[in-house]
Amino acid sequence: MSAAGTVLVINSGSSSIKYQLLDPRSGVVLAAGLVEKIGEGEAQVKHTAGAETTRQTREIADHEAGLRVVLELFGQIGPDLSGAGIVAVGHRVVQGGRRYSAPVLIDQAVEQEIERLSPVAPLHNPPNLAGIRVARELLPDVPHVAVFDTAFFHDLPTAAATYALNKEVAEAHRIRRYGAHGTSHQYVSEQVSATLGREDLRQIVLHLGNGCSASAVVGGRAVDTSMGLTPLEGLVMGTRTGDIDPAVTFHLVRNAGLSMAEIDDLYNKQSGLKGLGGHNDMRVIEELAEQGEPDASLALDVYVHRLRKYVGAYAAVMGGLDALAFSAGVGENSPIVRRRALHGLEFLGVALDEDRNEAVQRDGSIQVISAEGSEVTVLVVPTNEELSIAQQALAVI
Numbered sequence: 001m002s003a004a005g006t007v008l009v010i011n012s013g014s015s016s017i018k019y020q021l022l023d024p025r026s027g028v029v030l031a032a033g034l035v036e037k038i039g040e041g042e043a044q045v046k047h048t049a050g051a052e053t054t055r056q057t058r059e060i061a062d063h064e065a066g067l068r069v070v071l072e073l074f075g076q077i078g079p080d081l082s083g084a085g086i087v088a089v090g091h092r093v094v095q096g097g098r099r100y101s102a103p104v105l106i107d108q109a110v111e112q113e114i115e116r117l118s119p120v121a122p123l124h125n126p127p128n129l130a131g132i133r134v135a136r137e138l139l140p141d142v143p144h145v146a147v148f149d150t151a152f153f154h155d156l157p158t159a160a161a162t163y164a165l166n167k168e169v170a171e172a173h174r175i176r177r178y179g180a181h182g183t184s185h186q187y188v189s190e191q192v193s194a195t196l197g198r199e200d201l202r203q204i205v206l207h208l209g210n211g212c213s214a215s216a217v218v219g220g221r222a223v224d225t226s227m228g229l230t231p232l233e234g235l236v237m238g239t240r241t242g243d244i245d246p247a248v249t250f251h252l253v254r255n256a257g258l259s260m261a262e263i264d265d266l267y268n269k270q271s272g273l274k275g276l277g278g279h280n281d282m283r284v285i286e287e288l289a290e291q292g293e294p295d296a297s298l299a300l301d302v303y304v305h306r307l308r309k310y311v312g313a314y315a316a317v318m319g320g321l322d323a324l325a326f327s328a329g330v331g332e333n334s335p336i337v338r339r340r341a342l343h344g345l346e347f348l349g350v351a352l353d354e355d356r357n358e359a360v361q362r363d364g365s366i367q368v369i370s371a372e373g374s375e376v377t378v379l380v381v382p383t384n385e386e387l388s389i390a391q392q393a394l395a396v397i
């Protein structure tokens with residue numbers, strides 16, 4: 001096992017910390033884990049080192065306490081961090097604004113900028129920053145690198161990045177499409193290019209996890225993406241509305257008496273699959289829909305309808321389509337969503353091979369699920385944001 005040149009990757013979400021210790025050159029993961037339900041009473045901790053997995057339930061008040069627990073587990077169970085040859089800590093940061101089009105070495109000024117950008121990623125940047133601050137304090141002797149979700153979308157064509165909002169207001173408040181999940185969209189689109197041996201592809205990447213987003217990528221460059229100023233816009237997600245008429249907000253304020261904080265919570269945490277079908281977990285929605293439960297069936301219908309709409313829109317934006325990739329939890333694991341998302345899209349040159357779609361192996365490999373002769377190659381590509389963050393962090397130092 002590698003004793004030098006590992007990277008610790010930290011992804012601090014709103015109520016969780018995901019982490020991996022890995023070798024960015026070989027991709028070998030030495031340890032990985034997850035702290036969930038931070039600040040919700042009973043937090044769940046899972047730490048895997050080699051073949052050994054440890055689970056704990058304990059009270060964890062905040063991200064600082066969470067990271068201390070993580071480092072404690074490394075000490076107790078291993079691998080010993082001081083002997084693990086860590087050369088960098090890579091942090092996922094969702095919003096990098098106009099400033100960051102590439103990963104950066106974190107210093108005081110970078111921390112301040114991430115903080116300044118918090119209003120445009122209110123659910124993501126504050127916990128990202130909390131993770132950075134604690135990790136820098138606990139691991140002061142290694143360089144820390146921020147890898148931004150928005151970086152891949154930094155140079156979107158102006159027409160795709162601009163909202164038709166009053167120009168002065170938009171400029172004064174830096175309102176534009178920043179996108180998110182860019183590390184995944186970039187990684188997946190590069191995997192597709194490498195698999196097909198072509199640089200000049202017009203691709204659609206569908207990142208379907210808890211958060212969901214679509215991107216249109218031409219020749220390796222993002223030309224549109226579904227997330228906007230914040231990660232709320234676009235596709236239907238586990239708990240987020242995605243696209244919604246902004247006037248619904250006025251309506252809820254004026255006629256339902258909701259506050260902005262309540263609407264924020266409603267759109268971000270009580271909507272999407274959960275709001276329609278009662279569960280944010282796609283496996284549960286599919287099972288209930290299969291049993292004919294009407295709310296879950298509708299949730300799935302709305303989810304798939306939105307996906308199809310974006311596929312059509314992005315094919316039009318690019319003037320055609322060569323490849324389409326499904327990725328993340330739902331994209332990699334749900335033959336039902338993949339089949340329904342592409343049903344009837346033969347007119348775009350998409351021909352799915354139903355057997356291949358059903359037979360996709362969950363072994364980490366890239367698999368083609370389009371039919372022989374399909375003009376558009378459809379693939380399932382396991383995303384690996386951690387590996388990509390580790391590689392980018394290494395490149396910076």
Ligand SMILES: Nc1ncnc2c1ncn2[C@@H]1O[C@H](COP(=O)(O)OP(=O)(O)O)[C@@H](O)[C@H]1O
Binds near residue numbers: 209211286328329
């Ligand atoms: N076999 C499966 N079938 C359908 N959906 C699945 C399956 N396995 C995982 N998922 C879904 O993947 C989603 C989580 O995706 P993931 O990429 O892990 O999310 P995140 O990283 O955003 O937390 C959940 O909705 C989960 O239900």
Ligand SMILES: CC(=O)OP(=O)(O)O
Binds near residue numbers: 149181211231
């Ligand atoms: C940006 C975003 O939505 O991230 P996640 O899917 O991790 O919530």
Ligand SMILES: [Mg+2]
Binds near residue numbers: 209210328
């Ligand atoms: Mg994810």
